[in-house]
Amino acid sequence: DTGVSQDPRHKITKRGQNVTFRCDPISEHNRLYWYRQTLGQGPEFLTYFQNEAQLEKSRLLSDRFSAERPKGSFSTLEIQRTEQGDSAMYLCASTGDRNYGYTFGSGTRLTVV
Amino acid sequence: QKEVEQDPGPLSVPEGAIVSLNCTYSNSAFQYFMWYRQYSRKGPELLMYTYSSGNKEDGRFTAQVDKSSKYISLFIRDSQPSDSATYLCAPDNTDKLIFGTGTRLQVFP
Numbered sequence: 001d002t003g004v005s006q007d008p009r010h011k012i013t014k015r016g017q018n019v020t021f022r023c024d025p026i027s028e029h030n031r032l033y034w035y036r037q038t039l040g041q042g043p044e045f046l047t048y049f050q051n052e053a054q055l056e057k058s059r060l061l062s063d064r065f066s067a068e069r070p071k072g073s074f075s076t077l078e079i080q081r082t083e084q085g086d087s088a089m090y091l092c093a094s095t096g097d098r099n100y101g102y103t104f105g106s107g108t109r110l111t112v113v
Numbered sequence: 114q115k116e117v118e119q120d121p122g123p124l125s126v127p128e129g130a131i132v133s134l135n136c137t138y139s140n141s142a143f144q145y146f147m148w149y150r151q152y153s154r155k156g157p158e159l160l161m162y163t164y165s166s167g168n169k170e171d172g173r174f175t176a177q178v179d180k181s182s183k184y185i186s187l188f189i190r191d192s193q194p195s196d197s198a199t200y201l202c203a204p205d206n207t208d209k210l211i212f213g214t215g216t217r218l219q220v221f222p
Contacts (some may be wrong), residue, residue, distance in 0.1 A: 034207065040121065042201050042212030045158065056208065077212075091156055093210075101147050102210060104156035 004105035006078060006092050013082055020078045021108045025094030032075050033102065033104065034067055035091040043091055044112045082112045118141055119213030127171050128222050132189040136202035136213050139183065145205035148187045150198045151215065161187065162176055170214055192220045 005024040013019050025032045031050050035043035044066070046111055047057045049070035061067075064082075069075040089109050093102040119136045122179055126132055134148075149157035161176040163169045169176045177186040185202050199217045203210040 006156075035212075040214070042119070042203075042214045043210075044217040045211070048209055049171045093218075101162045103124075103159065104149075109154070112173050 003041050003065045004092055004094050004103050006090075006108050008104035009106065010109045010111075012113060015084060016081055016113055018078065018080045019082060019110065020076055021090055021092075021110075023091070023094075023105060024073075024077045026096070026103055029094035029096040029103070030072065031095045032069055033093040033095075034075070035093065036109070037089045037091055037107070038087075041081030044111075061091055068089075079110075082110075084112045086110060093111070114139055114208075115213075117202060117204060117213040118219075120216055121214050123217040123219055123221045127193055127222065128192060128194060128220055130192050130220070132196070132218060132220075133201050134187040134218070136185040137183055138185065138204050138211075139206070140206065140211075141183065143179070143206060143211075146176070146178055146185050147186075147203040147205065147210060148174075149201040149203060150210075151201060152198045157197050159209075160200075164193050165208035172182050189218075192218075194220050194222055196220050 006079040007022045034046040039044040049069040065078045067077045089107040091107045093104045095102045117143045132175045147162045151157045166180040174186040174191045199215040202213045
């Protein structure tokens with residue numbers, strides 16, 4: 001297990017379609033985070049899980065967004081009825097102990113056309 | 114006011130220069146401070162982390178935190194073209210990272 005894995009790397013979808021992204025964290029990490037990053041901006045927090053429990057959701061996460069982490073392992077982020085404003089890089093990160101920082105995946109780049 | 118402020122740059126320096134990257138933050142409760150490096154179209158990579166005020170050195174990189182003035186710095190000595198990237202400061206808000214906008218650094222040969 002060499003790091004955080006995200007799939008797919010790129011996704012192009014038409015406006016109004018649903019999309020789902022997957023994140024596989026580092027296996028011993030109990031916390032998993034989703035961030036969104038647009039061009040020229042730093043990552044913005046969306047939501048995080050401790051094991052299978054979703055502990056916090058940002059105001060940025062509208063009703064069209066849902067995230068799950070069944071059994072505290074991998075996580076999925078689903079966006080329903082995509083809009084052009086959803087175009088961004090979606091980053092997943094995991095950590096076991098904040099003292100040692102968070103490890104990020106390479107991200108899923110979403111383009112809504 | 115944003116919780117974390119960072120000059121977006123770009124900052125352009127010649128190879129071998131000493132680079133200073135800075136952030137300010139507003140929440141005095143922040144205790145952990147991270148610096149991430151992000152290459153174009155890649156995820157952020159952890160460079161350094163510090164706890165509370167003080168300095169931490171790792172090779173060519175030094176991170177400095179001054180909690181009294183809510184000021185975070187990253188120094189890069191003997192900068193290399195491979196250091197060209199965006200540098201993100203990220204205080205830890207107890208249970209999540211709050212990122213600045215990032216400073217784009219260009220090191221030219």
